[in-house]
Amino acid sequence: MIDRICISINNRCNLSCKYCHFHDKRVVEDAEMDIFKILDNVKKYATGDFKIGFVGNGEALLDWPKLKSYIVYIEDHPNISVYIITNGTVSLKNEDWLFLKKHKVNVGFSIDGPKDLHDKNRCGSFDKAIQNVEEYKRIIGEYPTFNATVGSDILLNADKVIDFFKPFDVRVTFSRMIGKHGISLSDYRDFLQFAEKKLKVRRGGLDCTMYGGECGAGNNNYFFANGNVYFCGNCIDLPPVGSSDMPFEELENISLEFDRNYCFKESLWE
Numbered sequence: 001m002i003d004r005i006c007i008s009i010n011n012r013c014n015l016s017c018k019y020c021h022f023h024d025k026r027v028v029e030d031a032e033m034d035i036f037k038i039l040d041n042v043k044k045y046a047t048g049d050f051k052i053g054f055v056g057n058g059e060a061l062l063d064w065p066k067l068k069s070y071i072v073y074i075e076d077h078p079n080i081s082v083y084i085i086t087n088g089t090v091s092l093k094n095e096d097w098l099f100l101k102k103h104k105v106n107v108g109f110s111i112d113g114p115k116d117l118h119d120k121n122r123c124g125s126f127d128k129a130i131q132n133v134e135e136y137k138r139i140i141g142e143y144p145t146f147n148a149t150v151g152s153d154i155l156l157n158a159d160k161v162i163d164f165f166k167p168f169d170v171r172v173t174f175s176r177m178i179g180k181h182g183i184s185l186s187d188y189r190d191f192l193q194f195a196e197k198k199l200k201v202r203r204g205g206l207d208c209t210m211y212g213g214e215c216g217a218g219n220n221n222y223f224f225a226n227g228n229v230y231f232c233g234n235c236i237d238l239p240p241v242g243s244s245d246m247p248f249e250e251l252e253n254i255s256l257e258f259d260r261n262y263c264f265k266e267s268l269w270e
Helices: 035-045 060-073 094-102 115-121 126-140 152-156 158-168 185-195 248-252
Strands: 004-007 050-054 080-086 106-110 145-150 171-176 222-225 228-230
Touching: 004 035, 035 050, 035 060, 035 248, 050 060, 060 080, 060 094, 094 126, 106 126, 115 126, 115 152, 145 152, 145 158, 152 158, 152 185, 158 185, 171 185
Parallel strands: 004 050, 004 222, 050 080, 080 106, 106 145, 145 171
Antiparallel strands: 222 228
C-alpha cells in the first residue's frame, strides 16, 4: 500500500546550492503536469493515512498561489496530510503562514547548521533563512522542523551542528548528501546514531535511505515531476515509471527486488 508521494510543483529555485542533486543531474526541464489530476488519484486511492510532500526540483513557495490551491483542493479528505520543505529565503505574509497552520501543513526549513557551514553550500542564505525561521516562530508560536543535508563538512563538525539545533527543540531530518559530493551510507548512519542521542531525529519506515529509513523505491514515496512519475527524486535521471496521471493501483503492481536497507539507485552502480 502506497502511503506517501512527493510532487514537484515547479523547477524554479532562487538558490543554486552546490550539492543540489536535482540540478546536478542536468535533466530538470519544464513539462506540463496536471497536479490536480494527481491529487484526484490520491483522493480516490487513499483509504488510510496518506502523506503528500510538495517538494522537489524547485522552491515550492515561489509558486505560493498554486501551492495554496493544491492544499485547499485536498482539505476535504480526512486521511491526507501535507508537508513542504523550503530553503527559508521566501517571505510569506502573516496570513499565509497562518493558512499553513490552519491546514496542519508541516513546514520544514532547510538549514545545515551554523552560519559558516550553511553558507558554504547554500549561497550565503543563512541570515535570511534564520530571519524567516524566527518570523515563523513569532506568528505560529513554535519553531518549524528542520532539514539538514549531511555532507563531509557536517561529519567533521558533528558536535557543532548538534549544539546549533539543540535550542530549537524540534525534529531535525538529516538528509544524506548524494551525488558527486555525497557521503557513504555507513558514515551517514553513524552520524544519525550519534545525533539521535541528543536531538529529535527523523528515523525509520519504508521511506528513503537518505532520511534514515529503508528504501521505498517501487513500493512507496514515488516522485512526480515534469509530467512523469519516478521511483524517487534520486531517480529522475532514470527512465520514468510512467506518466504523472498513472493510477495508483497500477503503481501498486510494480515490484522491485533488492535489499531495502540500501538505496535502489546506488544498487544499480554495483
